[in-house]
Amino acid sequence: MARRNDKRERLVEAADTLFHQQGVSNTTLANIATLADVPLGNVYYYFKSKDSIILAVVERRKKQLAGLFSEWSNRPDIKSRLKGLVEYVGSLAEESAKFGDSLGSLCQELGKQGGTIGQATSQLMNEIIHWCEKQFKALGKSDEDSSKLALNLVASLQGISLITLTFKDPQYVARQGQYLDQWIEAI
Numbered sequence: 001m002a003r004r005n006d007k008r009e010r011l012v013e014a015a016d017t018l019f020h021q022q023g024v025s026n027t028t029l030a031n032i033a034t035l036a037d038v039p040l041g042n043v044y045y046y047f048k049s050k051d052s053i054i055l056a057v058v059e060r061r062k063k064q065l066a067g068l069f070s071e072w073s074n075r076p077d078i079k080s081r082l083k084g085l086v087e088y089v090g091s092l093a094e095e096s097a098k099f100g101d102s103l104g105s106l107c108q109e110l111g112k113q114g115g116t117i118g119q120a121t122s123q124l125m126n127e128i129i130h131w132c133e134k135q136f137k138a139l140g141k142s143d144e145d146s147s148k149l150a151l152n153l154v155a156s157l158q159g160i161s162l163i164t165l166t167f168k169d170p171q172y173v174a175r176q177g178q179y180l181d182q183w184i185e186a187i
Contacts, residue, residue: 008046010036012056019057020102024109029053051117054110058120061103065124069131078138082153082184085132089157090177093170101161103128129154139187149187156180 014035018027029050033040047053072084092101099105103124110121132150141149160176 007036007038007042008056011038011043011046011053012060015053016057016060016102019054019106019109021099024054024106054117055120057106058110058117058124061106061124062127065127065131069127078135079184079187082132082135083181085128085153086157086177086180086184089161090173093164093173096161096164096173097168097170098165100165101158104158104161125154136187141187153180153184 011032015027015032018031018035022031029043030040032053033043043053047056068084068088072081075081075084089096089101095102107121107125111118129150132153133146136146136149137143156176157180160173164170164172
């Protein structure tokens with residue numbers, strides 16, 4: 001049984017990596033199987049379709065986000081929690097310069113599909129925004145201000161990831177991170 005879960009997890013991890021590096025539409029089941037070191041015929045034992053792998057990747061990302069939120073929420077200072085998100089994006093600057101933001105890219109590509117997959121990916125972005133809103137509320141901001149501040153922070157991080165990819169320069173993330181740290185302190 002552990003062996004089965006190992007192959008399944010390798011397939012999901014491989015799909016996640018390839019979706020980020022080359023996009024969902026350019027990734028084939030054969031690509032995923034090769035990277036996961038699983039025979040192509042076995043992919044169908046674990047997943048009925050590419051859509052089911054996509055949904056497994058979205059679920060994996062949800063768990064990763066939950067872990068990050070938990071880690072940041074353990075910080076005693078609320079502003080340092082928000083800075084944790086900024087630091088995390090900063091830690092991925094080199095990757096963003098090559099492939100873009102893994103979450104934003106996935107949401108952008110799959111959001112165009114609509115349906116179950118589009119809704120699932122929009123929930124990922126919504127979870128980040130909602131978590132930020134909770135932090136701003138904990139700072140004493142009104143519901144309306146918390147919503148605006150959270151959207152501003154997430155949009156800024158997503159925007160700088162796009163600019164970083166466009167110009168292939170991770171320094172854009174670093175500069176924006178410094179600005180956002182100051183912005184958070186001033187709130």
